[in-house]
Amino acid sequence: MATYLGFDFGTLHVGVAVGESITGGARALATIGPREWERLDALIAEWSPTALVVGLPLDEDGSEQAITARARRYARAIAQRSRLPVYTCDERYSSLAANSALAARDGPRPAGNDAEAARIILEQWLSQADTTATQTPPTR
Incomplete structure (x- = not known):
């Protein structure tokens, strides 16, 4: 069984x-800051993942937007820091899906969907890993 950590970058x-x-399932873990490296290190140490998956924010038509480059930089930074393979995954509509899932479970929630969006991104990647994954190479 391989374990993975997924990230919804913001x-x-x-x-x-x-x-x-094995199951292709995931669960929301935490919300951290984009520069909370010690918390990231602790999560990696706790879960010992095989690889990491970062959601890649794209426009509806699949084109890149300003935050796409920042998400790619984050993926490169965590690849370099963790020395693990890092994959990116199209995350279009993951936040909307997270809001819907949380609303169905807990009622309307205006915020706090980041970890739930990461769950959706990771499950999507796990279901499509053979065909649509792109590994982000570490920078030197």
Whole structure:
């Protein structure tokens, strides 16, 4: 069984989820700041993932937007820091799906969907890992 950590990158918050290959399922873990490296290190140490997956924010038509480059930089930074393979995954509509899932479970929630979005991104990647994953190479 391989364990993975998934990330929903944002400029203020990064949602984190953990998932595994056997079931293809994931669960929301935490929300951290984009520069909370010690918390990131602790999550990696706790879960010992095989690889990391970062959601790549794209426009509806699949084109890149300003935050896409920042998410790619984050993916490169965590690849370099963790020395683990890091993959990116199209995250279009993950926040909307997270809001819907949380509203169905807990009623309307205006915020706090970052970890839930990371869960959705990771489950999507796990279901499509053979065909749509792109590994982000570490920078030197």
